[in-house]
Amino acid sequence: MATSGRRRTPGGGEESARAAETRAALVQGAVQALGEVGFAGASARAIAARAGCTQALVFYHYGSVTDLLLAALDDVSARRLEAYSEALEQAQGLGDLIASARRIFSEDLDAGYVAVLVEMVTGAQSTPGLGEQVAARLAPWRELAEAAVRTAVAGSPVALLVPTREVSHAVVAGLLGLELLAGLDGDREAALALFDRAAQVAALLDVAGAGFAGAPPEGDER
Numbered sequence: 001m002a003t004s005g006r007r008r009t010p011g012g013g014e015e016s017a018r019a020a021e022t023r024a025a026l027v028q029g030a031v032q033a034l035g036e037v038g039f040a041g042a043s044a045r046a047i048a049a050r051a052g053c054t055q056a057l058v059f060y061h062y063g064s065v066t067d068l069l070l071a072a073l074d075d076v077s078a079r080r081l082e083a084y085s086e087a088l089e090q091a092q093g094l095g096d097l098i099a100s101a102r103r104i105f106s107e108d109l110d111a112g113y114v115a116v117l118v119e120m121v122t123g124a125q126s127t128p129g130l131g132e133q134v135a136a137r138l139a140p141w142r143e144l145a146e147a148a149v150r151t152a153v154a155g156s157p158v159a160l161l162v163p164t165r166e167v168s169h170a171v172v173a174g175l176l177g178l179e180l181l182a183g184l185d186g187d188r189e190a191a192l193a194l195f196d197r198a199a200q201v202a203a204l205l206d207v208a209g210a211g212f213a214g215a216p217p218e219g220d221e222r
Helices: 013-041 044-051 055-062 065-090 094-111 113-124 130-153 164-185 189-214
Strands: none
Touching (some): 013 065, 013 113, 044 055, 044 065, 055 065, 065 094, 065 113, 065 130, 094 113, 113 130, 113 164, 130 164, 164 189
């Protein structure tokens, strides 16, 4: 009996692999559509055209366009959280953390990942039920930001004065705002300049922390 050139594995291995490839292509198509035509223009047709498949596969694999767009947001968030988590683990201080955040932020702009998050947040304003799902996907970002703040101020004289939960919320909100503005006017220099300014402040805090650590205790007459 003649066999095809494709290897078939028990349990539909070939079919599962092809389905996974299709889902990955649809997610990438959704990422591209959000970046190029925005949430309003990211229709099943627009996504399928970029994925190189039929519109029917959007609904077959994801049920709805909204669910596919959320899958695209999940994919982008997972990639970026991994990058930021790695930067956090490797950072030797606040300066390193800011430098890494600046680099990743710039990469996000280049790759169009910023547009995915911004467009999903924008779309949530007009799509019932979407806001809660997008907000749930931002929770890990707030948790990561809180961990970053704790790491950044550890051992600093200001550590006891910094409300990490409030600061982490401000960090996430600030990044979203920077991304939104950079996406609107295409000017990333203003956002990157803020990272540079933050790096200068971090350097001053490092100096202040070193001075604080080296200061004699009260009553020491050295």
